[in-house]
Amino acid sequence: MKAIPYYHVDVFTANPLSGNGLTIFTEAEGLSKPTMLKLTQEMRQFESIFLQRVDENSVRANIFTCEEELDFAGHPILGAAAILHDLHRTSEEKSEWTFILNERHLTVSVVRHERSYYASMNQGTAEFGKILDKEETAWLLDSVSLTEDDLYPGLKPAVVSTGLPYLIIPLQKNGFNAKIRVEDFGEKISAYGAHFLGILEIPSRRIRSTDNMGQVEDIATGSLAGPAGAYLVKHGFEQTNMLIKINLGENLGRPSQLFVEVKDDNGDLGEIQVSGHVAKVSQNLVDPVLSANLTGVSLEK
DSSP states (O other), rough: OOOOOEEEEEEEETTTTTSEEEESSOOOTTOOHHHHHHHHHHHTEEEEEEEEEEHHHEEEEEEEOOOOOOOOOHHHHHHHHHHHHHHHTOOEEEEEEEEOSOEEEEEEEEEEEESSSSEEEEOOOOOOEOOOOOHHHHHHHHTTTTOOGBBBBOOOOEEHHHHSSEEEEEEEEOGGGOOOTTTHHHHHHHHHOOOOOOOOOTTTEEEEEEEEEEOOSOOOOOOHHHHHHHHHHHSSOOTSEEEEEEEEGGGGGGGEEEEEEEETTTEEEEEEEEEEEEEEEEEEOOOOOHHHHHHOOOOOO
């Protein structure tokens, strides 16, 4: 049995050792989903992505956090597209890849720069869901260690999705102070139709997201950037067809930048493009003996 290659990249930065780390397994054929989860936990990144080649320009992709599989996530897809270009389009400046996810297909374009790659994905259109009322907003703010004074005047928390639904809290200040402090947070926001919390500090264009226990913060997340960009445009803070720079990771010592563009669709919000740089860090192999044991074997959680 041959060894399984994997690659470590930093996403949403042109400089290695900043941005959001990611592990990419490029030859995941034969790996069960419980095995993918185990490997993600071993790598200790916020997420890992597992690829199976379908044809010259398409891959089947599974994305895992250390707790669960996700149907969509931004930084794993952009990072994986950059590695695919690095492996299979070495002589070309540009490439395009189709990612087949559990519930949708996504197209990602990649441009090779001198020391990094610049990857862009079309996340489709944003879906706006529940808007929290006054009582629900009071509970939410208290649950994440914020007050009504932190909320941006005239705005309310709302669920927005471009593939992964976030409950966005629009703030005017104190975005770094937000911290989940209730045990049933995930269950509660699930009832609103959200999967994760999204902190959006409007003046600084800074976003943050954590797991629903408030223990692990995602350094930089493309799946929140799309909804955040849509929220900013919907409420008049940004314009369609303009590049919006989103900031993340400063409080974690991993400064990251994402770029969002919300297209105009005859006066409505159209498709959303999320982009960022990807820097290679390292590559390695899963030991051949372990690979033989993992392939096709479902490990217990």
